[in-house]
Amino acid sequence: MHDDNLESDNSNSKVDISALPFSQACENNKQPILGVLQTELQSSSHVLEVGSGTGQHGVYFAPNLPEIQWQTSDVISNHRHIIAWHNAYPASNLYLPLAFDLAHDSVPVSSHLDNSYLNSSHVDKPYDVIFTANTLHIISWALVERLFTLASNALPVDGKLIVYGPFNENGEYTSEGNQRFDAMLRAGNPDSGIRDKEDIISLANAHHLQLLKTYAMPANNQLLVFQKI
Numbered sequence: 001m002h003d004d005n006l007e008s009d010n011s012n013s014k015v016d017i018s019a020l021p022f023s024q025a026c027e028n029n030k031q032p033i034l035g036v037l038q039t040e041l042q043s044s045s046h047v048l049e050v051g052s053g054t055g056q057h058g059v060y061f062a063p064n065l066p067e068i069q070w071q072t073s074d075v076i077s078n079h080r081h082i083i084a085w086h087n088a089y090p091a092s093n094l095y096l097p098l099a100f101d102l103a104h105d106s107v108p109v110s111s112h113l114d115n116s117y118l119n120s121s122h123v124d125k126p127y128d129v130i131f132t133a134n135t136l137h138i139i140s141w142a143l144v145e146r147l148f149t150l151a152s153n154a155l156p157v158d159g160k161l162i163v164y165g166p167f168n169e170n171g172e173y174t175s176e177g178n179q180r181f182d183a184m185l186r187a188g189n190p191d192s193g194i195r196d197k198e199d200i201i202s203l204a205n206a207h208h209l210q211l212l213k214t215y216a217m218p219a220n221n222q223l224l225v226f227q228k229i
């Protein structure tokens with residue numbers, strides 16, 4: 001099965017992690033993802049995280065990216081998990097989740113944006129980065145298409161869409177683990193499954209999003225950085 005295999009760590013020993021909703025994959029991949037974000041977000045200021053899940057990524061990334069405003073979002077049913085992590089690990093640049101269901105919602109606008117920002121030229125494009133991890137293989141292809149449509153519309157020119165997860169290369173699995181993981185996904189939901197990277201790049205190009213860089217990540221994952229052109 002596809003899985004991340006680094007050791008878990010947490011810097012706040014006063015919090016009982018066992019009492020919080022927990023994803024081992026998020027705990028394992030947060031450090032390598034952060035390393036990329038610290039490079040890729042040097043000229044960015046406002047990130048929308050799509051599919052924040054348990055909330056583990058946001059509480060780790062935000063304090064380690066102090067110049068970034070990190071806005072979480074997800075379907076309503078996941079908000080209690082994200083809020084629990086935010087309560088345990090608050091950060092001044094980390095914001096509680098907005099409701100965002102790809103099936104029918106538009107990109108949500110952060111309520112913390114001040115009037116001067118909303119009255120500026122950024123009014124229709126408040127985010128300069130959209131980040132999502134381990135989502136494209138869970139949602140249907142139709143929702144993958146909708147994500148790229150919404151991201152393209154929401155981002156300004158030179159804004160970035162950053163996607164983390166497993167991808168096939170040239171129609172082939174990159175590992176036996178990914179092949180088993182894909183079979184498990186499709187057995188549970190035939191509309192899910194590991195996506196071919198070439199299909200993702202083609203979809204991105206159709207929405208004025210150009211692949212800027214690919215980072216190889218642990219456990220046969222990749223992080224794809226697209227830029228709005």
